[in-house]
Amino acid sequence: MTDLLTSIQAALGLLHSPIPFTSTGALPSAFAVTELACASIAVAGQAVSQLLHQQTGRLPGLEVDRRLASFWFSTSIRPMGWSVPPLWDPIAGDYAAKDGWIRLHTNAPHHRAAAESVLGACADRAAMASKVAQWAKSDLEQAVVDAGGCAAEMRSWEQWQAHPQGQAVNAEPLIQFAQHGRQHALLWQGSVAQPLAGIKVLDLTRVLAGPVASRFLAGLGADVLRIDPPTWNEPGVVPEMTLGKRCARLDLNDKADRSIFENLLKDADIVLHGYRADALQHLGYSSTERQRLAPGLIDVCLNAYGWSGPWQNRRGFDSLVQMSSGIADAGMRCKRADKPTPLPVQALDHATGYLMAASAITLLAERLNSGKTGSARLSLARTAKLLIENGRGDDAPLRAEDEHDQGMLVEQTPWGAAHRLHVPLKITGTPVQWKLAACKLGSHRAQWW
Template sequence: MIAKPKCGMLLSFHEEALMPQQSPNTILSRCLSALGLTDEAFERLRITGTDSLLSCFPVTDLAVASIGAAGLAVADLMAALEQTVRVEADRRLASLWFDFTIAPQGWELPNAWDAIAGDYAARDGWIKLHTNAPHHKKAVLSVLGCAPERDAVAAAVAGLSAQELETVIVAAGGCAAVLRSHSEWQEHPQGRAVIAEPLVRWEEVNSNNPSEWRPSADRPLAGLRVLDLTRVLAGPVATRFLAGFGAEVLRIDPPDWDEPAVVPDVTLGKRCAQLDLRRQFDREVFEHLLSEADVLVHGYRRDALDAMGYGSAARQTIRPGLIDVSLNAYGHSGPWANRRGFDSLVQLSSGIAAAGMVWRSADRPVSLPVQALDHATGYLMAAAVIRGVRARLSGSTQLKARLSLARTAELLFAARGEPTTADFSPAASTDYASDPEITPWGLARRLQPPLQLSTCAMHWDRPAQKLGSAHARWGEGLVGGSA
């Protein structure tokens, strides 16, 4: 028997289904405001197409707004060269870029989800278990004390309290989220903390170390050194965007880390190296890389870099004037600020999956059609990087930005309109670039860019790469290959 939500939970879900509707332009306006771009930027953005992903939330509007905002940040940067740049975003392509952008030819991507990851009915509601990383899976199984099989996990969860299970799994180092309504989230201590945060939290960093880097007309971010300490999925989306306009992105992972299902999708345009920051030699290499970087983008939990000796102050000491953009799943304040989290978990915590459940008249959580929180936050992170670059060029000290998946979720609730009624057709051959991409896994086709600038093309200088395929150096070629 499927466990039903409590009556109180059903009532609050129903109330959310009747919430007031607002204009879809709310999302773009709020993005521009958070980035310090005026509403006049609207005039430089043209949106084409009418397609919309099927959802009770304006997911395609979020895609167009976040990608468009990043494009408008590039356009504003080009004003430093006295160029007037027009930006065009396509609704269909923006929607498709919120999912997988690569189509393997003659090979397949691994399954993105672990066999036991997903939603489970507990004694008093629903809980999502995120077990894609081996150590997260081990933590869940250690708590449940069952075999790593879906039926065994379902049986173990069924007799337990969802909220108690969430608490114990998180304490064990795992990842889980209870299904909450948005009203419940608004009353939760973490929900209140997140809602009180700005969409982009800016902090000033005092520095007298200006950069010699300047944008160029044909490749706006060419030569900009971006050190990438991010994992699935928002951070890699951010740095992929930056690479699309010429930034030199060097991604660093620990030697034992892999993301086989998403690496071919998100490493486009980057070089990928490995360092073990528990080893002194690798720490010295990392500090040298950081000292020569223009930008650091990181998606570790708030306290993780601090624990390794690379807190905010230490990073600025190593590289004065560093543009520092970070991501947290559950916000940067409140009791869950250091909690592990992913897009799918935040959707359950924040009320998105509960609203979808009401919309579909379903008996289980209904998430968004794509991991929209990850992707939207990623493009906003990229925009924040570019705004940081612009500020440094103008002599401003505003060089640090913080974003979160949970805060991005509030964008969807703030601009929720009528559910879309037409199905969104899958990617077709015409949505892809004509030239194949030669990857280490085989030939592939890549979606056409979702963004067009009037003065330059968005494109990537190298295909996707495997993690650890490059030297941990700026400007070096690939190990065993060529860029």
């Protein structure tokens, strides 16, 4: 735990101070997943604590609960009388190719269509399995990627180290900070109870990693406005990830919607996005253009496979990066299993999300203090390297959930009532809490309050 925590603190430029972790047990894994959960949540809290120290002279204490951190890395919502839709498309998953394993990610309709354009229409997993078995894994991975889809063959850590993309990621820092000049220093409008009150966060992220970051910022008082394309939906994660946010839709290929988007961007303090490295550039919103439209904007972004190397523009998700980087292979060997064995939760997504939030708060503190503006880049693959190199964690099992874990308040969502688990992070005097319940995508107008 100490090595993970100090590594992340160093990447963020935070003080190397110990943070207490309460309770016992860990998620069963070949890697220190619970330790990663605790450390990433802790540094997000430490960034808040240091912001408050800068603004008030008081340094709040911190504490992270290991059990709750582990649960939040899976899901925090417990529906009452209704169910969250399945997270995975029926044919998404791992398949045996002629010479090894490959994972197909087909949750988005266009990603499934891309896979089927290569393999043919598949009614179920059995049909897909018979077609994948006819391919060499590397050939199929490249064919699906070339078709605009998402796939990853299973590689070992050693194979990833020899791969050009693995080498590129290894050369990148955990968090790539950059400065963009100096503007007038922002006036802090927050308080100890709500440190981010008055901060506008434009959230252009989807699925898990980025939404984890914006959910955390919303829990500290930020006004988070999430923007999705007109037809995008992710029903399996929306009840979990829209907590505390307003959600609107814009089509950035439409002239009128582009004008609305640019006005939102001009008034934003922080933008979060998880587009591929070249995707916003193709839409006309490169990093340079974003800074031109919104001087002083704090720009925090992530991608799957890193910001250099031949795969920097490749589509990817947590489960695919686990296959590429050696995590699923190591899990299979550790468990003596006969198939890929990933982490028990989407830990790369969640951890990177909290690191994004910590980066945004660290950059905000600098803007409040000196007027200096900046950006941060993170990737799932670089977070994977951090996890892999820290080895195995605690093997003691977590205590199962019980009534004590239920949230203190019932959350009234559009799908029905639900409990939220207690927040794993305690910041003295600063409750992490949300004014808004989870909502459906597109529930709000694309405007700031």
